Amino acid sequence: MRALWYFEEVNLFKILCPHKYSEYKAGHEFNSYKKSDYIYFEDDAATKLYLIDEGKVKIGYYTEEGEEVIKAILTKGELFGEKAILGIEKRNEFAQSIDNQTLICPVAKDTMHDLMRDNASVSFKIYKFIGLRMKKLERRLQLLLFKDTKTRLLEFFKDLCEDYGYECPDNGDHVIKHPYSQKDIATLIGTSRQTLNSIMNELKQDNVIEFNRKELRLRKNIA
Amino acid sequence: MRALWYFEEVNLFKILCPHKYSEYKAGHEFNSYKKSDYIYFEDDAATKLYLIDEGKVKIGYYTEEGEEVIKAILTKGELFGEKAILGIEKRNEFAQSIDNQTLICPVAKDTMHDLMRDNASVSFKIYKFIGLRMKKLERRLQLLLFKDTKTRLLEFFKDLCEDYGYECPDNGDHVIKHPYSQKDIATLIGTSRQTLNSIMNELKQDNVIEFNRKELRLRKNIA
DNA sequence: GCCTAAGTGTCAGCTAGCTGACATTTTAAA
DNA sequence: TTTAAAATGTCAGCTAGCTGACACTTAGGC
CATH class of the missing domain: 1.10.10.10 (Winged helix-like DNA-binding domain superfamily/Winged helix DNA-binding domain)
Structure with a gap:
C-alpha cells in the first residue's frame, strides 16, 4: 500500500503540512511530546488532525473493564486523527506519545477543509488516504470473519x-x-x-x- | 445513526442527486433495474456512485470457493459505490438489484468532486456520510474482536x-x-x-x- | 397449481482457541 | 544496582461455536 505513495512520489507529510503553504504558515507550530504524554484523550473534541514529524504515537482505547486496547502504533510521516475532517466530533480513542522526542504538526480541521477546497491535489491525496483506511478496515473484518x-x-x-x-x-x-x-x-x-x-x-x-x-x-x- | 440525518433535516438523496443542480441536470438519467440485474460487478472500474430512488440493492462478493457473501442490503434513499470518490479504482464487491423495479440515480465521481468543491454543504454531508461508514465498520470490528x-x-x-x-x-x-x-x-x-x-x-x-x-x-x- | 430450490429448525460430535496458572526473561524506574 | 513490572513461554483443562446430516416449511418460477 505504502509503495503506492512512493510510486506517485508523494509523501503525505510533505504534501499536507501547512508549513508548506505560506498563507497558513503564520502562527503554525509543531508540538513536542515526551514519552507517555497524551496528544488527545477519548471523548475529547475532535478539532484537528495530526502529522507525525518525529517519534511514535500509540492509538488505542479502554474497554469497560479498564483494559487498554491498542489500535495502532504510528511513526514518522504518518497521519492520525483524520476522522475530525469527516465530521466526527468526539474522539473515540486516545493518542499517546511513546517516544521521548515526538514532534507533531497539528492541522485544524477547518484549515484542512480550506486546503482541500483550494487545492485539488491535496483533496485527492486525502480522499485516497481515507479510501485506503477503509479498504484496510474492510480487509481486517473479512479476515476476522473467515x-x-x-x-x-x-x-x-x-x-x-x-x-x-x-x-x-x-x-x-x-x-x-x-x-x-x-x-x-x-x-x-x-x-x-x-x-x-x-x-x-x-x-x-x-x-x-x-x-x-x-x-x-x-x-x-x-x- | 440515521436519526441524525433526520434531525438535521437532511436527506442524502435530496441533497445529492444531481437533478437538483441545473448545471448538472442535462443528460442525467435514472437507471432502471429488474430483479437480479447487476449494477456493477467485482473488478469493474469504479467511476460512479449511486443513489437508490426506489427498490433494493444487494452488495456482496464471492469467496474463493465461489460462495456469495453479503455485505449489505440497501433501500430507498441510501447511497452506495461511494468508494469511487475515495480514489479507489476497482470495485471489490458487486451490486445487484433484488427488486423488480429498482430505480437508481448514478453520479460520476468527477461530477461529485465538482459538486463537493462548489458546495460546502454537499461536501460536508459526504464527509459525514463517510465518517459514519467508518465508525460503523470500526464498531463491527470491535464487536467481532471482543x-x-x-x-x-x-x-x-x-x-x-x-x-x-x-x-x-x-x-x-x-x-x-x-x-x-x-x-x-x-x-x-x-x-x-x-x-x-x-x-x-x-x-x-x-x-x-x-x-x-x-x-x-x-x-x-x-x- | 406443482415442484424445486431456498430458507428454517435441530442435533450429535468435534476442535480451535480460550482461560487460568505458573515459570522465566527482559526492561526500566527508583 | 536493585527491584518491580512488563513481556514471553508453556501447559492442562474447558467450552463456544463449527461441521455435517437430516427433516420440515415456504416461496416463486414454470
Whole structure:
C-alpha cells in the first residue's frame, strides 16, 4: 500500500503540512511530546488532525473493564486523527506519545477543509488516504470473519512488512523492526496472547519466521 | 445513526442527486433495474456512485470457493459505490438489484468532486456520510474482536432497528421488516447459520425477540 | 397449481482457541 | 544496582461455536 505513495512520489507529510503553504504558515507550530504524554484523550473534541514529524504515537482505547486496547502504533510521516475532517466530533480513542522526542504538526480541521477546497491535489491525496483506511478496515473484518488465527497472523505480518520492513541484503529475508508486543498483536488480530505466542513459536519452528523482542524476520519464500 | 440525518433535516438523496443542480441536470438519467440485474460487478472500474430512488440493492462478493457473501442490503434513499470518490479504482464487491423495479440515480465521481468543491454543504454531508461508514465498520470490528455471538446478534438487531424499525403502536415493540435471511445475518455477524438459528430461537424463548420469515420484533424493554 | 430450490429448525460430535496458572526473561524506574 | 513490572513461554483443562446430516416449511418460477 505504502509503495503506492512512493510510486506517485508523494509523501503525505510533505504534501499536507501547512508549513508548506505560506498563507497558513503564520502562527503554525509543531508540538513536542515526551514519552507517555497524551496528544488527545477519548471523548475529547475532535478539532484537528495530526502529522507525525518525529517519534511514535500509540492509538488505542479502554474497554469497560479498564483494559487498554491498542489500535495502532504510528511513526514518522504518518497521519492520525483524520476522522475530525469527516465530521466526527468526539474522539473515540486516545493518542499517546511513546517516544521521548515526538514532534507533531497539528492541522485544524477547518484549515484542512480550506486546503482541500483550494487545492485539488491535496483533496485527492486525502480522499485516497481515507479510501485506503477503509479498504484496510474492510480487509481486517473479512479476515476476522473467515480466516483462522494463523492466517490472520501471517496477513498481519505482511502488513507490518509493508510498513516497517526492509529486505536483508544477506539472505533476502524481510526484516521488520516494529514496536508491537505480543499482547498488542494478539488483540489486533483477535486472539489471546497465549495462542498467539504458541503460533509464533510454531512458525519459528517451521522456519517461516524468526523473531526476538526487537525484530521479526519473514523468511525469504514467504510474504 | 440515521436519526441524525433526520434531525438535521437532511436527506442524502435530496441533497445529492444531481437533478437538483441545473448545471448538472442535462443528460442525467435514472437507471432502471429488474430483479437480479447487476449494477456493477467485482473488478469493474469504479467511476460512479449511486443513489437508490426506489427498490433494493444487494452488495456482496464471492469467496474463493465461489460462495456469495453479503455485505449489505440497501433501500430507498441510501447511497452506495461511494468508494469511487475515495480514489479507489476497482470495485471489490458487486451490486445487484433484488427488486423488480429498482430505480437508481448514478453520479460520476468527477461530477461529485465538482459538486463537493462548489458546495460546502454537499461536501460536508459526504464527509459525514463517510465518517459514519467508518465508525460503523470500526464498531463491527470491535464487536467481532471482543463480544460473543449473542451480543453481536443483539447489536446487529439494534442496527437493523435504526434502519428498518418502527414502534408498534399497540405494545411498544420495535417491528422490523428487513430483507435478510438467517444465512445473511450469520455471515454478517461472523457465525454459522446453525448457531445463529439456535440463538434466535433461544431469544424467542426468553421473550427478547419474536420473529418469522417476514419480520422481526424486539420486545419493548430491549434496544 | 406443482415442484424445486431456498430458507428454517435441530442435533450429535468435534476442535480451535480460550482461560487460568505458573515459570522465566527482559526492561526500566527508583 | 536493585527491584518491580512488563513481556514471553508453556501447559492442562474447558467450552463456544463449527461441521455435517437430516427433516420440515415456504416461496416463486414454470
